[in-house]
Amino acid sequence: MMTTAVPPVAPGALPYDDAEMPLSLVQTRTRRFVLRVIWSSTAFLVVAGILGLLLRLRQGEVISMGDNFWYAVMTAHGLGAFIAWAGFFLMGITFWVLMKVGMPLRSFVLPEVMYWSMMLGVVGIVLTTLLSGFGGSWVFLYPLPFFSAGQWSDTVTGIFSTSVLLAGVSILAYCAAVLQTCLSPALKAEKDTLGQRIGLTFGFGLLFPSRFKTKRGKIPYPVLPFAVNAVDMFLATLPFALLLVFNIVQSVNNGFSINVLLAGNLLWAFGHPVVYLLLFPAAATYYYLIPRYAGRELVAGKAVAVAWLIALTMNLFVWAHHLYMNYPDGENVQQTLGTIMQPTTYALVLPSALSLYSIAATIYRSNFQWNVTSKFLVAGIVSWLVAGLQGIINATAAFQDTLHNTLWIVGHFHNMAFLNMGLLIFGAMYAFLPELMGRPWWNERLGSWHLWGTIVGAYGWVTCQMIQGLEGAPRRWAVLPSEYLTLTHISLGFLALLVAAQLVFAYNLWTTLRRSPFDDPKAVSVLGGTQR
Amino acid sequence: MPDRLITSLVMMTSLGKGIATGYLVFVALGLIIAFGVLWSTKRGRREGGQGVDIERAERAEPWWGVFVVVLLAILLGMTIWRAPWFAEGDDPRDVQVQVTGIQFGFLVQPTTVKAGQNVQFNVTSKDVNHAIALFNPQGQMIMNVQAVPEYTISRSYTFTEPGTYTIRCFEFCGYQHHKMIYPAFQVTA
Structure with missing residues (x-):
């Protein structure tokens, strides 16, 4: 029997931890809310995963599929896997981690807005893509939504844009809820002013401890990435929402149009930071969980606070690296933006590099508790390093003749999204579900099979894509040129292993849900007893 | 293998x-x-x-x-x-090649250049965003340029090797995107 819940650290080591939190209705409601998000997002993973598999099977000429349907599936898969699964899951788990570090939700209005707008948005995206044939890709690069070559109507574009806008509303509600939580009186600032709370939330208490004091000791490190992400995603979602509104207007008024380059900039002002909608909560969850397995507090000082301040500012000024190849003659703005945003993108390496240092130093020569959960976390952290190195390459304008819109990029973001954030998500499920559900995992051995099947299967698959990319294989091609077929077939073997590993996970989860409730109250550390 | x-x-x-x-x-x-x-x-x-x-x-x-x-x-x-x-040099261009993307093909003019010539590609689009990815006879991708509607992006390249070069669209442009290939750009000796 696999009974591992999140282990507590040595008493007193984390003064901000849940030990001082009262059991209350808020905790119970948070638990129910987070579970609801977990089940919903996991259902989206199943759908998005099947769609992704179909895409690759068609590329491998194993199955046949209509051309436009392939691109519609691609659109649904991209939004489904990235936003509806990984993003949504991490948005939900945010509130559990915040509660565990002593920052419970202040209100459930915004989280409920977050939940239902995401659900409605996903329904709209599924209907417009898989049923109505919208196949403009998840970036639906303007003006493509209005040049469908007869495959979908402007009305479908309008409904699709509205659906994505609803997902954007979900993100905005999430950001507002996180800020409401992080800036709350739970900070216990000595001088309880808004300025003090803002300073404490964004790490100034670590930099200037004499000016930003609390009655609770050091502000928990997970608060930093959560808060930074909330501010950045709030700001980054607004231009994207504007673009979606433009699309909706044009869908009902054909005379309306916008500048193509402006549209590209509005898109990527959101399209890159949205990666951090996943990565920053993932970082916060690592910050929370790793110390518990290492049995010591996160090894971090002022440098980490500085890194997150850099992230707070630079995250909003990196989008143009997606537009490196758009440098029209006589139009210097894009070239200037590209020149500026290579170094600003490099600057975003610092939060990752310093986080990885902190996590490594926390693990180093610790009495680390190895189990399925911690192995998932460690595998995710190593993938963070590997995918981060790929990210530096991608951010380099001089390499774009070789990399731009190739399968290397697809391999990279699957490496980051699935093998970093995805492994963290699975680790978080193994860590938190026992206390959320009030019952232990059924079988640890199946957890190990899930781990190794996922790592070998997913790395084999993304490595094939990255090699194909370096050979010049294009992304977003329903049918790849024949010279890439061999590696596609090899990747399908790895994908079969990956699918098998997820089936093992599903069986373990299903059996866990059917077993009797948890009978070890000590393992349910946060809630102080067995919860149904 | x-x-x-x-x-x-x-x-x-x-x-x-x-x-x-x-x-x-x-x-x-x-x-x-x-x-x-x-x-x-x-x-x-x-x-x-x-x-x-x-x-x-x-x-x-x-x-x-x-x-x-x-x-x-x-x-x-x-x-x-x-x-x-920044990489575009000031060397005089020997020939201008106009490449226009349009769902789902390329208009290329002229279609033949000589090896050793410094060729300037002027790339644009008539409808949506496209991109031209130029592959040499060995199948290596040697150049990648966006084709943006209402704008022109220029890029120069000096061909050293005669043969048949292929242009593939590298920006997703619709349901026939993967068929948007120009297979016969000629470089003569």
């Missing part, structure tokens, strides 16, 4: 091989460090996790940050001047 691997090496450009090599070197270094950290937990178990000077590790963190910044600054200095918009 061996034939396939040899083909892969041929299809990668020298830049692609350089990227792959640099990436693999850093990944190997990172993995060695990562496994060293993970291996140290065996010793940590014997020590009860008490054998490390935590404050020293915290003091070292800013220096790690400085080290990363220096590495990135070096990479920036080495590469930013090779960004596509």
Whole structure:
């Protein structure tokens, strides 16, 4: 029997931890809310995963599929896997981690807005893509939504844009809820002013401890990435929402149009930071969980606070690296933006590099508790390093003749999204579900099979894509040129292993849900007893 | 399978091989460090996790940050001047080639140039965003330029090798995107 819940650290080591939190209705409601998000997002993973598999099977000429349907599936898969699964899951788990570090939700209005707008948005995206044939890709690069070559109507574009806008509303509600939580009186600032709370939330208490004091000791490190992400995603979602509104207007008024380059900039002002909608909560969850397995507090000082301040500012000024190849003659703005945003993108390496240092130093020569959960976390952290190195390459304008819109990029973001954030998500499920559900995992051995099947299967698959990319294989091609077929077939073997590993996970989860409730109250550390 | 691997090496450009090599070197270094950290937990178990000077590790963190910044600054200095918009030289162009993307094909004029000529490609689009990716006779991608409606992007290239070159669309442009190929751009001796 696999009974591992999140282990507590040595008493007193984390003064901000849940030990001082009262059991209350808020905790119970948070638990129910987070579970609801977990089940919903996991259902989206199943759908998005099947769609992704179909895409690759068609590329491998194993199955046949209509051309436009392939691109519609691609659109649904991209939004489904990235936003509806990984993003949504991490948005939900945010509130559990915040509660565990002593920052419970202040209100459930915004989280409920977050939940239902995401659900409605996903329904709209599924209907417009898989049923109505919208196949403009998840970036639906303007003006493509209005040049469908007869495959979908402007009305479908309008409904699709509205659906994505609803997902954007979900993100905005999430950001507002996180800020409401992080800036709350739970900070216990000595001088309880808004300025003090803002300073404490964004790490100034670590930099200037004499000016930003609390009655609770050091502000928990997970608060930093959560808060930074909330501010950045709030700001980054607004231009994207504007673009979606433009699309909706044009869908009902054909005379309306916008500048193509402006549209590209509005898109990527959101399209890159949205990666951090996943990565920053993932970082916060690592910050929370790793110390518990290492049995010591996160090894971090002022440098980490500085890194997150850099992230707070630079995250909003990196989008143009997606537009490196758009440098029209006589139009210097894009070239200037590209020149500026290579170094600003490099600057975003610092939060990752310093986080990885902190996590490594926390693990180093610790009495680390190895189990399925911690192995998932460690595998995710190593993938963070590997995918981060790929990210530096991608951010380099001089390499774009070789990399731009190739399968290397697809391999990279699957490496980051699935093998970093995805492994963290699975680790978080193994860590938190026992206390959320009030019952232990059924079988640890199946957890190990899930781990190794996922790592070998997913790395084999993304490595094939990255090699194909370096050979010049294009992304977003329903049918790849024949010279890439061999590696596609090899990747399908790895994908079969990956699918098998997820089936093992599903069986373990299903059996866990059917077993009797948890009978070890000590393992349910946060809630102080067995919860149904 | 061996034939396939040899083909892969041929299809990668020298830049692609350089990227792959640099990436693999850093990944190997990172993995060695990562496994060293993970291996140290065996010793940590014997020590009860008490054998490390935590404050020293915290003091070292800013220096790690400085080290990363220096590495990135070096990479920036080495590469930013090779960004596509800086890389265009002032050499006189021998011939202008107009390439226009339109769902789902390319209008190319002229379709033949001579090896040794400095060719300027003027790339644009009539409808949505496209991109031209130019592949040499060995199947290597040697150039990648966006085709943006209402704008023109110019890019020059000096062909050294005669043969038939292929243009593929590299920006998703609709349901026939993967069929948007111009297979017969000729470079004569």
